[in-house]
Amino acid sequence: MKNSASIPSTIQAGAKQALRTQAQQILPALTIFFSNLNYSEISPQRLSQQSNGSELDYQGLTRAQHLQFGQVMIKWQLCADNNQNSADLTYEANVLTSINSLSKNQNSFTAIAPPLLAYENITLQILGRQQLTVLVMPYYPNGSLANQLSAQKHLLLTETQKHQFIVQSAYLIYHLHQVGWLHNDIKPSNILLEGFLTNNADNSRITFDFLLTDFALARALHKPSSASSAGTPAYLAPERWQGQRATVQSDIYAFGIMMYEILVGERPFNLDSKNDEWLREWATQHCQHPIPILPLEYRHYQCIADKALAKRMDKRYQNMEEVLSDLETL
Numbered sequence: 001m002k003n004s005a006s007i008p009s010t011i012q013a014g015a016k017q018a019l020r021t022q023a024q025q026i027l028p029a030l031t032i033f034f035s036n037l038n039y040s041e042i043s044p045q046r047l048s049q050q051s052n053g054s055e056l057d058y059q060g061l062t063r064a065q066h067l068q069f070g071q072v073m074i075k076w077q078l079c080a081d082n083n084q085n086s087a088d089l090t091y092e093a094n095v096l097t098s099i100n101s102l103s104k105n106q107n108s109f110t111a112i113a114p115p116l117l118a119y120e121n122i123t124l125q126i127l128g129r130q131q132l133t134v135l136v137m138p139y140y141p142n143g144s145l146a147n148q149l150s151a152q153k154h155l156l157l158t159e160t161q162k163h164q165f166i167v168q169s170a171y172l173i174y175h176l177h178q179v180g181w182l183h184n185d186i187k188p189s190n191i192l193l194e195g196f197l198t199n200n201a202d203n204s205r206i207t208f209d210f211l212l213t214d215f216a217l218a219r220a221l222h223k224p225s226s227a228s229s230a231g232t233p234a235y236l237a238p239e240r241w242q243g244q245r246a247t248v249q250s251d252i253y254a255f256g257i258m259m260y261e262i263l264v265g266e267r268p269f270n271l272d273s274k275n276d277e278w279l280r281e282w283a284t285q286h287c288q289h290p291i292p293i294l295p296l297e298y299r300h301y302q303c304i305a306d307k308a309l310a311k312r313m314d315k316r317y318q319n320m321e322e323v324l325s326d327l328e329t330l
Helices: 010-038 087-104 160-176 249-263 280-287 296-308 322-329
Strands: 040-052 055-066 070-079 117-127 128-137 189-199 204-210
Touching: 010 055, 010 070, 010 117, 040 070, 070 087, 087 128, 160 204, 160 249, 160 322, 189 280, 249 296, 249 322, 296 322
Parallel strands: none
Antiparallel strands: 040 055, 055 070, 070 128, 117 128, 189 204
16 A cells, blocks of 8 residues: 545545446456456455556456466456556566565575466556556465454464464565565565464464565565655554665564554554544654553563564664564563
């Protein structure tokens, strides 16, 4: 998600109504298109739009069945300009290809991201748009880590399960950094649960195979990048709000927010949805509010929270290996 200015509710309501009207034209046309590519049981999951100058791009997720791939999730983007607007998904496809290739070349690493099953860049006329970019990945029925942290499910988690979530998330981010990439949007909804294995003799012993998804904001670790405040505000490090570029430590800060969320069931910083100055308030909380204190039963994680969520980068963990070392000490 990219930061944007506050939008009045009347404009938001009008935009939602317009999107519903446009969906009645876009989704049936896409269903026919996907059917012609041998997809079946086609079920739209999400549709959104974003402004690109004077034009609007449409993006969505569609679940389907494929004879060769099985259950899949199709991520698509419909654009007016075939020269530039397809760059978002094209870029993400290139990142996925690079990460999967690098992780396979290093035998000590498990999978980091979902495999890219198919990628298409096609000229197609829908609502005057002429460029359809399609990215196909497996569908993971166990959902994301965010599903496990919902209010109802979080109450059932044991401390052992929460610790496993934290450690496996840390290893996943560590592996991503080791192959030379920053994610720049670490959060529970971007961690997929590939596997779910339960030991029937002890329900507290659950093993998940985690995968990172949504690499639209990912950047190569050792290549210079411009400063940007793009990201999810609830997880964005102080230096990012101050206009500095993303680093390993901004991913570590997002991990620290997520660790608190796994333990407590809610994020350490939250916002009043009625606040018109919501971006300013997010920046204030991340940059000026004190590091949150964990409840007594999780106080042994406080030293890790303090170093992961340090406002100054020189006080924060320098890499995920340091985080893992402290987690193993626990």
